Amino acid sequence: MLPLFVCPGRKIRRPVEAMPGVFQLSVDELVKDAERAFDLSVPAVLLFGIPAKKDFHASGAYAPDGIVQKAVRALKKEIPNLLLITDVCLCEYMEHGHCGIVEPGKKTGRVLNDPTLKLLAQTAASHAEAGADIVAPSDMMDGRVRALRERLDREGFADLPIMSYAAKFASAYYGPFREAAESAPKFGDRRSYQMDPANATEALREVALDIQEGADIVMVKPAVACLDIIHRVKTEFGYPTATYSVSAEYSMIKAAAAKGWIDERAVTLESLLAMRRAGADVLITYAATEVARWLKV
Ligand SMILES: [Zn+2]
Secondary structure, three states, rough: OOEEEEEOOOOOEEEOOOOOOOOOOHHHHHHHHHHHHOOOOOOEEHHHHHHHOOOOOOOOOOOOHHHHHHHHHHHHHOOOOOEEEEEEEEEEEOOOOOOOOEEOOOOOOOEEHHHHHHHHHHHHHHHHHOOOOEEEOOOOOOOOOHHHHHHHOOOOOOOOOOOEEEEOOOOHHHHHHHHOOOOOOOOOOOOOOOOOOHHHHHHHHHHHHHOOOOOOOHHHEEEHHHHHHHHHHHHHOOOOEEOOOOOOOHHHHHHHOOOOOOOHHHHHHHHHHHHHHOOOOOOOOOHHHHHHHHHOO
């Protein structure tokens, strides 16, 4: 599965400096990259939106003509057999960059869990309405899988699967992504809702909860630093398990390869193999198109 970043405009292909080969793409360019990936047998893309403007209600996240909604419609029209997964979160759309509604008047970064759920559910429903095949909540609020499931069922999308970011650690490996998605929090950090990397038991509890709430695929993130968690999730739950090989995993390989210090292809393939060996069924990687090309030859 290939993550892609979509932004407003036309003919825009803005490189993400810390992630060589990754771009913020306007819808027309996004279609080209998705087509190239699909032609090489990458079956799915994961879409992140960069809205024209941010506010304190993340209104761009659930606007019927929001950037992700537009991208989904265009991709469905041009590449009907490409599986479209949409990231459901509010951070890219929030003025302050947090994944939920922040306690008014405070600069602590304390996110209000329950009021956030409604906005997330509304976002998921609007992605479904636009034609998404799977929605992927990445916010890590408690109870969000249930909130999304109920809303989707109510709006006639009972068959639409949810891929939950079930075990998402507060990881330093997300650094380059925040440049790509323009989603760095302006104050505080995400430790009140993402998980402590030292706590494996909590990760398993989170996965169990998401499954109970109706998740169809559970995700572990990051990947290489969490192979033990992937393995435990797969063996303990036997559930469709995805893992997200995050931005720094990609950037580190790219940077070392650019210096001539490692064999990019071999290290990339070995990393992905390790994720599969640990038990992941679905691999999400920025290298998806390159890997598909390597594997084809
Ligand atoms: Zn977020």
